[in-house]
Every structure is written in structure tokens, then in C-alpha cells.
Amino acid sequence: MLYKKNSTPSLNDGLFKNPTSEYRGTPFWAWNNMLTAEELQRQIDVFKEMGLGGFHMHVRTGLKNKYLSDEYMELVKTCVEKAKKEDMLAWLYDEDRWPSGAAGGLVTCDERFRARSLLFTTNLNGEAYRFGDPSRSEASRSGNGALLACYDVVLDKDGYLESYKRINADDEAEGTKWYALLEVYSANSWHNDQTYVDTLNKDAIERFIEVTHEKYKDKVGYEFDKTVPAIFTDEPQFTRKQIFENSFDKDDVFMPWTDKVPELYEKAYGADIFETLPEIFWDLPKSAPSIHRYRYHDFIAELFAQSFADTVGSWCGENGIALTGHMMEEPTLHSQTAALGEAMRSYRSFQLPGIDLLCNSHEFTTAKQAQSAAHQFGYEGVLSELYGVTGWDCDFRTYKHQGDWQAALGITIRVPHLSWYAMAGEAKRDYPASISYQSPWYKEYNAIEDHFARVNTALTRGKPVVKVGVIHPVESFWLHWGPNDKSNIFRDGIDEKFLDLTKWLLEGSIDFDFISESLLPTLCEKGTAPLKVGKMEYDTIIVPGCETLRSSTLERLEEFRKCGGRLLFLGEVPALCDAVVSDRGKKLYDISEKADYTRSATITAMEKDKIVTIRSYDGTLTDNLIYQLRQDEDCKWLFICYDKEPYNKDVERGDYVKITVEGEYSVLTYNTENGDIYPAVFTTENGKTVIDEHTYGYGSRLYKLVKAGEVESAEKSDKETLKSVLASGLVDYELSEENILLLDMAEFKIEGEEEFSPAEEILRLDNICRERLGLKERGGAVVQPWVYGEQPHVSKVTLKYTFNSEIDYSGAFLALEDAKDAEIVFNGEKVPSEIKGTYVDISIFKVALPDIKKGENVLEITYPFGPSANLESVYILGYFGVKVAGRYASITSLPEKLAFGSALSQGLPFYSGAITYKIPVKSENGKIKVCASDYRGALISVELDGEKKGNIIYPPYELEIKDVADGNHTLGLKLYIHRYNSMGPVHLVDVLESWHGPDAWRSEGINWSYEYVLRTTGILKAPEIFK
Secondary structure (H helix, E strand, C coil), X not given: CCCHHHHCCCCCXXXXXXXXXXXXXXXXXXXXXXXXXXXXXXXHHHHHHCCCCEEEEEECCCCCCCCXXXXXXXXXXXXXXXXXXXXXXXXXXXXXXXXXXXXXXXXXXXXXXECEEEEEECCCCCCCEECCCHHHCCCEECCCCEEEEEEEEEECCCCCEEEEEEECCCCCCCCEEEEEEXXXXXXXXXXXXXXXXXXXXXXXXXXXXXXXXXHHHHHHHHHECCCECEEEEECCCXXXXXXXXXCCCCCCEEEECCCCHHHXXXXXXXXXXXXXXXXXXXXXXXXXXXXXXXXHHHHHHHHHHHHXXXXXXXXXXXXXXXXXXECCCCCCHHHHHHXXXXXXXXXXXXXXXXXXXXXXXXXHHHHHHHHHHHHHHCCCCEEEEEEECCCCXXXXXXXXXXXXXXXXXXXXXXXXXXXXXXXXXXXXXXXXXXXXXXXCCHHHCHHHHHHHHXXXXXXXXXXXXXXXXXXXXXXXXXXXXXXXXXXXXXXXXXXXXXXXXXXHHHHCCCCXXXXXXXXXXXXXXXXXXXXXXXXXXXXXXEEECXXXXXXXXXXXXXXXXHCXXXXXXXXXXXXXXXXXXXXXXXXXXXXXXXXXXXXXXXXXXXXXXXXXXXXXXXXXXXXXXXXXXXXXXXXXXXXXXXXXXXXXXXXXCCEEEEEEEECCEEEEEECXXXXXXXXXXXXXXXXXXXXXXXXXXXXXXXXXXXXXXXCCCCCCCCCCCCCEEECCCEEEEEECCCEEEEECEEEEEECCCCCCEEEEEHHHHHHHHHHHHCCCCCCCXXXXXXXXXXXCCCEEEEEEEEEEECCCECCCEEEECCHHHCEEEECCEEECCCEEEEECEEEEEEEEXXXXXXXXXXXXXXXXXXXXCCCCCEEXXXXXXXXXXXXXXXXXXXXCCEECCCCHHHCCCCCCCEEEEEEEEEECCCEEEEECCCEECCEXXXXXXXXXXXXXXXXXXXXXXXXXXXXXEEEEEEEECCCHXXXXXXXXXXXXXXXXXXXXXXXXXXXXXXXXXXXXXXXCCCCXXXX
16 A cells, blocks of 8 residues: 555645655656666665655666676665665666566567567568667567468459458469468567567566566565555557558558467457458458457457556565556557557556656546546556656746646656666766756755645545546547558547547546446446446446447446436447447437537536536636546545646736535635645535636646535735836856856767868767777667676777867866776876766766867867767866857856846856846845746746745746845845756757657757757846835
């Protein structure tokens, strides 16, 4: 049990004010270097300082300690013991990188357990090839696949499947001869020169458990369900399903398969799968439904759930530890069909189901599917791996927004992605930002964690109040898994409706749960009104335009309707039962309610089901606020937040809204930003409670609804009108760390070459050197260092950086990786590689430089070079200014004062620490109020005379400081920037790119620029000071 404190009759005010570890975030802690016990323990202290409640010990690219070795397991134990001492939680992770199942190749070194696929091809003896991303389980051709069957396939003139028959491989075909081959995955670097695992093979997954889970049990099993609450599994999946682009194509097509498919399929359906296999790939005439296609998708989905989730989940349940983590690509019907078959089915075996929300995206379907399963199975909570791939410049506003809407949709376990152990080599491009000590704002991060921890103390209590169920339409989608030219229009239509309905209901103040047809027979013994599905009871069931329904679903809905339950069909009547033409759905449709599949018709039809309604003051329904309502022993909890960011985050005036709740209550506001508790502004009348609220973008509210009369409403207050003045145009300032000159363009030569090659960007020249030396190119998908150990160097590479300075400067440092192995020469003078500390990260070292001279300066660095080497950018550090013009950067003097506006043009283009703007102010009434509404950075910390007074993060971007002595003071606005302009993809042209992974640093063509593409930083508008 994770939330043991929730057994109390009511939420303790002290727990709300200061939540304990189980309510706090637990980041992915990237183990990506040579780990030491001392450094691991230091970083756990950092996590605690940041307000985090624990960590997931997650192997990433760069690990040098042998995975799952005795040494490795001892380090795991050290971290568990440290977490226990600090009252934190240590979460396990079950794989070397991802996806889960191969144990870094320790399972799949045995070919019996390697992933398989079904290859459908016209070329029996085709050559081997590989395409796609191996972390996505995209199949490849080995060139020696085993023949399973051969077919004579005849398409009609329009490309529909006219006829097919099974033939011998040497028979003549009337139409086109197609071969079905069994392919076993071939080795790849991502899986450490092994392969992904066969997730359709229970024996393979049992071997995975033996290699991985049993080791963890032996070492730290004594802390299971205590300090170690769960083990995270990451993106298990089967071979990515493919489709023909056009019906007449002759391209290879892959589908998921395992050796026992024929045997198990015949056992399930009493049929030979090979007899009808072509129907999986081509549409029947007039796109008629194929029961054989439907059965294949259902069969593979069930085999996958049984083999992976059920097997691992059962072991976890038997050993007192929760299975958590997430599946692969759950948001759309297309994505989950391709990778999983069905997302919700596997949640039956996750004690803490989870999701994966990358980028600043809004996958309401992903969250709602997991939340629905958690509701129905009575799970304690839902996990989300969030913030991944958002980049260095993602700010606290977006962190809060992403967490808020997910909290409203049931997320209680936040796993911030990613906290790097170190950022040496390729690790620094491993989907930043690093939510840890490398970010300049890390000591301020508790502002985020305290908020969500307080939200969780309430939203993990009691039971969800949800009265509407929606039949999940994924099984109708399977019917259209055919060639794009025939089926894509149907697939797109079904998916669009799926996404639209989710959004319409949530934004229309109609909370609901999805109901999985595959899980319904287990969760719902018979149809009653309300419909009991596991731990939930639904008054209204929506059938959202499904083409087919299971007979087991129809049976329960028929009983539900007979008992008086409200059944609403949207759109067309279901014409199929179990993918076979049937009038059973029509009969049920005729005695139920119907509505057009439109937003207005749906929301109007569902008006009577509303428990909470959110309207603007003009009476219109809001379309940007969502909620969660829970019934506790002594109260109800209501959480409301925005489900989208403001159109313009800098100019946000807020919304006046009325929140109407069925029932009469007194209402308390639980302020999650500071822990205060006070009455809300509310009225009660005619059996309803109406809460008046002025909300701003990025805002959220947590209300406690108690018995009417217990608390009086707060008085509605008008905003105080104060006179304001703008801060002076030029102010004193202070930097939290040295300014930097980024050096990432160098001339270069390999040992033995006489002349330097022309200047090139550092990652590009790294691969040029590898090509010249016959080494494998470097990128994100590399074999882990722990597999083969340090490989010997084969040569040396000398880099020559040339830069200009407008000033003479003494006291500069060079920051670089692998400093001890580097030979450094600056302006002809050899520089001792004597370490003078670190910069930003434990793997970036500072070396003192001789004086920088006015004019041209030349820095030469020679590194040993080989397969394991990493050529990376270097930095000149000092309290000087920097000027950038296109691709050229030079040193200049720092300005004496800063103006409000972009810091890039004021000598700080690459600077990535914090800037404190020092503003002289005068207090006359015992208080000072400041508004700083236009900034580019993570947050603003507000100081008065050097003492911190609070933060400005969210609209209305104001902070009032009270009990201020009258007279003159210095107001400090400390803007925490980010590492984008120093360590991000500064040559990436597409500033709207949302996916900041390794390839963002290696863009090409029109998306590449040698000229620096930097993010604006600074307080851009002069703050207002109110008196």
C-alpha cells in the first residue's frame, strides 16, 4: 500500500501543509556514467532539497558499471538504504534503457527468446535490411526467414481481396504469389548487440523475471512495499503492425508473431490461422468486415497481455511489490492497435498503472484510459512519466500546467523525466532538461513539488465520483486495419471521434470512465442499473458510434437497459456483434436514447448527468477547465484546473467563473501553493452550491466541500487599485555564475595529418573523424559502455578554436570533458590540465587559462580518440561579455547595468545561470507590490534587501511583500534561466520543434544552421512597482 496515511477518517491539516514522500514526485534518475556510492548518495540529498519524494533508478545511455552485476546491485542497495534513512522512496526500474523485456540483452542472447515477426512478402529470398527505430520494436528482415505458408492472392480491379488460397511455394499463382515468413530479430546496437524480447512468449518473460526481478528481490526484497513500493516497466510492446500504403503494393509488410501463434489460435477459435491470413492485410470487397482480421487483432492483444503484463504483474503481486510503468503509445486507436492491440487490457495486471506524456502535449485519452482502469480495479493511483523531451527552456509554468491537467485526470505518481547522474558525452542530449543539480533553478523546484504533493494528499483519498461510462471503440477500429487507400479514411474518422468525444465530455464538465470490452466480463458479472464495473457504478453508458460490440457487452447493456439504466448511442447503430452482421445492436439501439455524434448534441444529451458545471460569468460553458471530484469519509474534494495553456502567457487577464456543484455544501479553499486553508466565496440555493472564482491561466483550485453551515462564505473582494511606477530602464545586476563563451566550431586534424580541416561543428566533425578512422558513427543508439568496457583509443584528434576578444582579460577558465586526458595549448602556451572544480555537471571540469588577449586567441585541444571517445563543446568562463553575430562569437566587456529586454544582446547570449535585477524602491505604507509579467526563464525569485520573499511564476505575475519598513530598499528580481543557449541544440532552425532528443542536435538540410539559433532570455518588460 503506497498511501498508508489515507486510512485516517480525514485529511490532517499538517499533512496537507507538509506532505510526506509518497505524495511527492519521484524522477527518472538517469544512471548514465561510472556510478559511485558517494555521488549517488549526494544526489539523493539534492532530490530531497528539491522537494522530491524519491527516485526511479533508471539505466540510461552511458552506464559503465556492469548492469545487474554484484557491484551494480550493491549500489542499488546503497540507494535503498539512503532513501530509507531520509524517509524517501526508492523505485526500481526493470531494464537497461527501454523497452522492457530484454534485460539489456541478457535475456535475448538466447535466440529462443528473441522477438519474432510475421513477414508477408512477394520475394522469398529478399536481402536483409533494417529500418526504423529499434527502441520501437520495428521489425527487420534477416534474409533467412523460415517459410510458414504461401498464397495465391487475387485482387479485383479496385484493389479489394477478390480471392485467395493457400498453395505450395513451387506452385504457379493465378494472381500474385505471397509468402508468409517467420523472422527472428537481428542484433542491433540499442539492445547491446542483442535484440528485443519476444513479448508474446511467456517463457521469454519468465526468463526476464528470473534475470531481473529475482535479482532485485534477493538484494532489496526486504524493503518491498516499504521503501521500495514498485518496479517500473517501460514501453513493453510487440512488433509494430504495418499496413500497405496502397492495395496493389508489393512492399514487405510485418505483423506481430511468435512460434506458438498457430497452436494457440486454433485452441482459441478452432481454426487454422493460415487459412485466412490474407484477410489481415487486404480489405474484402466494399470494405466488408472480416471476422478473421478482427480475431487476429484480438488474439494478439490478449496473447501480449497474458505473456507480459499478467506474467510480470503476477510475480509482483506474489512478492509484495507493485507493477507500475506504462505501455507503448497509448493515445490514439491507431497507435495502440499498432503497438499493443489495446492499451486498457494490460492494466488488469498493473497494481499502479501508468502513462507516458512526452513533450508539452495533451493526451487526454491516454490519461483517461489509465484512470478508468484504476477506478474500476480499485488501484491506489496512476503514474505518469512527464516533462520528457520538453527541452532545456521548459519553464515552471509549463511544468505546473502539465501536472495540473494530469492530476485532474487521476495522476498521483509524478515521474519527472529526467534527472541525469551526469551529462558526459551523449548523455547531455538524452532528452533534456535535467531536473536535477545541472539546472540553475534546481533549489527552487520545491515550488512545483509542494503544490502537487498537497494536491495528492486530497486526490488520493476516498473514491472517485464518476457516473458515466463510455464503451471503448478500439475493437471497431481493428476492422479497418487495411491498406491506406481503402481503410485510412475509416480509421481517421473513428480516431477523430474518439479524441473529440474525450475532449467534449471533459471540457463540458462531464467526467467519465472508458469501459474496455475485453475487461468487462471479468469486472461486470451481469448488467444492473447502475452498471457495476469493478469498483465503479455508472448511471449512464455511452456507446460512441461503435460498428461492432462483443456479445458479452451487448448482454450486459441489454440487462442494464431492462433495469432502467440510461443508455445513449452516439451516431450510427452497431451493425455487428463479435464482428459478424447482427441485428442485436439495432434492437438495443431502438429502445435507447440517441444523439448525433456532435459536440452540441452530446453535451446537451448529457446535461442531466452533470454533477459539476463550470460556466463563465456570461453563462456560457467554459471550454478550458476540467475537474476531478472525490468522495471522502467526511467531505468531497473538488479539483479544477486548465486543460490548455493561455494563448499568450505574458498577457493573461484571467477568467471569472461560476462553479456549480449538485448538493448544498460549505466550501473551503485548500491553497496548494502555500498550504493555507480558508473559506471560498460561495452560495447555496435550491440544492446547489455555487462557487465564485477568478482564475488565471496556469492556475488551479482545490476545494473541500463539507456539510452546509459548517463554514461561512468569504466576502467577495474587489481588487485594490494602487498607483504604480515602472522600474528604471537600467538597473544594477548580479550573475549567479560565470558568463560563458560557447566554442562548438573547430578546425581539426587526426594524428598523422599535417593540415587542419576547415572548421566544422563539433558533433559533425566527430563523425567525420570516425569515418576517416573506419569507426562506427556516433549517435543516440549506441552499445552501452558496460557491455564491452572502455575500448582502446586508436588515434588522437586535435581541435583548434579561434575567437576574438575586444578586451584583455585575466582569470578565465576553460570548461571541458575528459580534462585529464586532454593536451591544452592556449595562444601557444601549454596549459596544465589541473582541475579547478566543475562547471554545471560532475563530468565537466574547469581548467585555469592564461590571460585572454585583445584580438585573436587560439585554443588547441588534443584528445585521445577511439570508439568510446566523445568530442564535445567546450566553454570559456569568466565575468566578461559575449557578442554573437551569426555564427561568430567574441568576448567583450560586461555591461555596467542591464536594461529590461533580451539578455542576448547585452553580453549574455550563451549565459545560462541566474540574473538578479536590482531595483531601488521606496516603501511608504509598510508594503511593496511588484508585477513582472513578461519574462523568459524558468521563474523569478523575489528578494528584498537580499532576503527571499517569494516567487513570481504564474499570472497575474504579482507578489506583495508586507511588513516592510518605510524607506529605501533594494528589490531583487532573480530570474533563473536555463541551459538551452549553452547546452541545447543551438543550430536547430525549427524553433517550434517539440521533440528535443539526440537528433535535435544533428538536424540537416533546411533545419540546420551554422548561425546560432538562440532562445530569448531575460525580464523583457520593465516591472511595475505598486504603492
